[in-house]
Amino acid sequence: MKLTLKIWRQKDSKSKGQMVDYKVTEISEHMSFLEMMDVLNEQLVNSGEEPVAFDHDCREGICGMCSMYINGEAHGPDRGVTTCQLHMRMFNDGDTITIEPFRAAAFPVIKDLAVDRSAFDRIQHSGGYISVNTSGNTQDANSIPISKHAADTAMDAATCIGCGACVATCKNSSAMLFVGAKVSQYALLPQGQVEAADRVKNMVAQMDLEGFGNCTNTGACEVECPKGISLDTIARMNRELMKASI
């Protein structure tokens, strides 16, 4: 395949960015999107130019690092996948592909396509944990039975990879799906109950502080989430918040 790539280039967080056109040839349909980017970068390095910076690590759809906005969609045109799992067979020979960073005020650009998502970490610091000592003096794991349904639903919420696609795709740059997933995991488990009220209040407060927008129930986040996190988690978070506020 031969492709034209329109890529956002931005030197660092302070510089202004712009779209730049590149051509790549000999792209195999079996390549992943990131392997296609590797081909471009090898080409750039060989001609002494700076390669396009982008975040990636596991290339298996699990670390949440890769974060490209492709043809106007977070993680590109395929459903339920991250950019590293997107394959070039989703495109046609001769296509022009637009590639941008995830855009949100709370995710400043570091360089080119790499953005700073540490706001997610700070939300977690504010309460995304269960306060248990790590001394090993915990009670036997089977001493508190947990229904299979609760465990499975908690697991569904816990599969969030913290990629930020939900934020990037939301017209309000809301982080509700992410925070909803985190709050839900702990709200569904007996171990998380003791501090449930403080947890949800603190996490929501931190989310606002970081400059994420509000949820207006558009549902775009659920559509673009590579891990199928459901809007139910947002509803559960809102319920938890109500409970905590009365």
Place this chain on the structure above:
Amino acid sequence: MALDSKVPKGPIKDKWTTYKDQINLVNPANKRHIDVIVVGTGLAGGSAAATLAELGYNVKAFAYQDSPRRAHSIAAQGGINAAKNYQGDGDSTYRLFYDTVKGGDYRSREANVYRLAEVSSNIIDQCVAQGVPFARDYGGLLDNRSFGGVLVSRTFYAKGQTGQQLLLGAYSAMNRQIARGKIEMFNRHEMLDVVIVDGKARGIIARDLVTGEIERHSAHAVVVASGGYGNVYFLSTNAMGSNVTASWKIHKKGAYFANPCYTQIHPTCIPRSGDYQSKLTLMSESLRNDGRIWVPKHLKDVEAIKAGTLKPTQLKEEDRDYFLERRYPAFGNLVPRDVASRAAKERCDAGYGVNATGEAVYLDFAASFERYGKEQAKIHNLVNPTEAKIKELGQEIVKAKYGNLFQMYEKIIDQNPYETPMMIYPAVHYTMGGIWVDYNLMTTIPGCYAIGEANFSDHGANRLGASALMQGLADGYFVLPYTIGDYLADDIRTGKISTETPEFEAAEKSVKDSIDFFINNKGTRSVDYYHKKLGKIMWDKCGMSRNAEGLKEAIEEISALRKDFWQNVSVPGGDKQFNEELAKAGRVADFLELGELFAKDALVREESAGGHFREEHQTPEGEAKRLKEFQFVSAWEYKGEPKDAVLHKEPLKYENIEVKERSYK
């Protein structure tokens, strides 16, 4: 220096308890005055950082990713072992210990493995308390599954995402300490050297990967938890950034590197499809419970399949070679990883590989569809069901078990594995070698520790599934926090370690010099060019099977490649910026040295053990032959070029287990 493993005296089952009773402790009020650096925030580093902070030490943690939650541990799928005996099937600490030592081909240290088995059940309690959503049965209790080669069900799991959930558990424990100010987290920071003052590890030099600033960080002790070095092969199932740099830098400053040639090769990965491939994807080994592995018997059929004129499903049963079932009738498709991997490679090398690159064998579920389908038809009282109906019913059962893996395969290969057999090929997966540590997990540098995949101690020559996660968390939550106290007890009056000393100065200068070299070299070849070349030498000559001649060639070739690298490598961009090529250049430079030591270690080890198969040392049936005189750990001391490295041996004594031949016939 003679190697002293510091294994405590006394019966194996009392060693750890007695040891804990006798070591020095640091008074809680004094821990506030002690700083510890933890490099790496995977399962090992994350759990260690959280626990050390909980105990009261000031922790500085470093990771090259943008968040601890993205460490490579996140990718582990299968599960984690623990001797809980919840299933009442006879599991015990001894049995887990026994299985692990045997699975490691009697090349790991007895006392360490026993301790690992002993603390294993604590790990599950800890993780559940932290909110890890392990799989449950309908009664609300924890569920278990069984993993390759063992006779009990002791593997705890969270769907196919066990590593992710365990890491998020450790990360949440870290978050709590970060919020309390007890952990200072340095994301997007790479450790580039260790600083030794008066013979003790007292700090590190790190580079801020965003700004390019070189920083000095001091501490009373340094813990390296930077993971494994599988990426020395370029293609592996490891994350792209996984590297040996932290381990290699401490090796160069005096930490011995143990058993570098011990690599775990995993049989069920998605095959390479072309030269552009950047990494390999693993599919859970559980697939081998229901899939049958085969290649065509006749080369003409291989050609027809490659040419697309014959579909694998059209090939008659008698024209297929179920090579594992043929060679190993007792274990069949369920032989251990090393045996399955080698057998597949043997068939492909002989020309029977079924994909375009000739590096794939079939993993076929047709027989399972039929078997499960017939069973379902009986259960549902279907009279004379059609073949199609049986297949459909069977597929539903298989889908319930492995649906996500089938889906992942289809996404990558673009073939429907329900209709046509999957293709698989072995890939480099895990490294059992690493920095040599004693019973305290301390390296040969005082005050410098190595934990998790970065150390060598618990896995020997092979690795069973589900034991690496266990080791990472055991080291981090339950072992290091005790053993490090014994050392730090002498440091309560030391006070802050200054970074304004000649030692920090010198270490910083050498780091800066090497960065300046890369930026100014203006060569003609990319970093990846060298990494791929190194990977090819490693796979061809230091891969699943090795021989003396090939290893000698590899040593020469790697040494020549390294020379070329230092002349012709090209790194665009500057140093005071986010520059991934620069970071990669440093990592590949270290792989180019490690690769040579790896080959040298393999050459010395004149026996076959686990995934390490020396062609000269096999039984008449082509099976691995272990030799008593090689029952030792090889620990290498750095002396300049890898070819000058000096070998030290730690003999391995087995007092609680009888050393037996493994046989899977």
